[in-house]
Amino acid sequence: MQLMQAGQHKFLFLELDREFIENIAKQAGFAARFEDESRRVVLDLSAEGREAPLLLFDAADPANLGWFSRCQFYVDGSSGVVLQTPIQLANQRDRGGRALPYSVRLQINKELPASFRLPNKAPVTEQTVYSVLFNFLNALLNTGVGVCGGKVVQPLAGRTQPQGNKN
DSSP, rough: OEEEEEEEEEEEEOOOOOOHHHHHHHHOOOOOEEEEOOSSSEEEEOOOOSSSOSEEEEOOOOGHHHHHHHOSSEETTTTTBBTOOOOOEEEOOOSSEEEEEEEEEEEEEEEEEEOOGGGGEEOOOHHHHHHHHHHHHIIIIIIIIEESSSSSOOOSSOOSSSSOOOO
């Protein structure tokens, strides 16, 4: 990890290890395609062989209340930001534009403001990011991740279509 300064602004630059991230994805049960860019790492993840969709659900739907009470991570549905993490999430789509139920795309930002903190005000290091990534991937498979608002990130589990007016 490096601390960079640009004028009055200070940034943390994470030096994330490709093999370590690929190993985390594999341990969690995902096949991963890795892209290392200058300011971010992009992962295309697929849980092949899984019979149920990834546990990405609409947190506002009352039918999903059981999932909502168990989840540890929430995604801003308008931007894809996984709240209080340096991770962003996006659906992967088929040729018809439908979200694939077993695949997602993650982006891990390597450049963060020096004031950025993880939950419980934990400082950001490569090791804490690896831990958050592992816990997030496990949540997608086992406990659930809530999507809050917006139309950019589409839920994959629970009731995925909004309830219409039956009148």
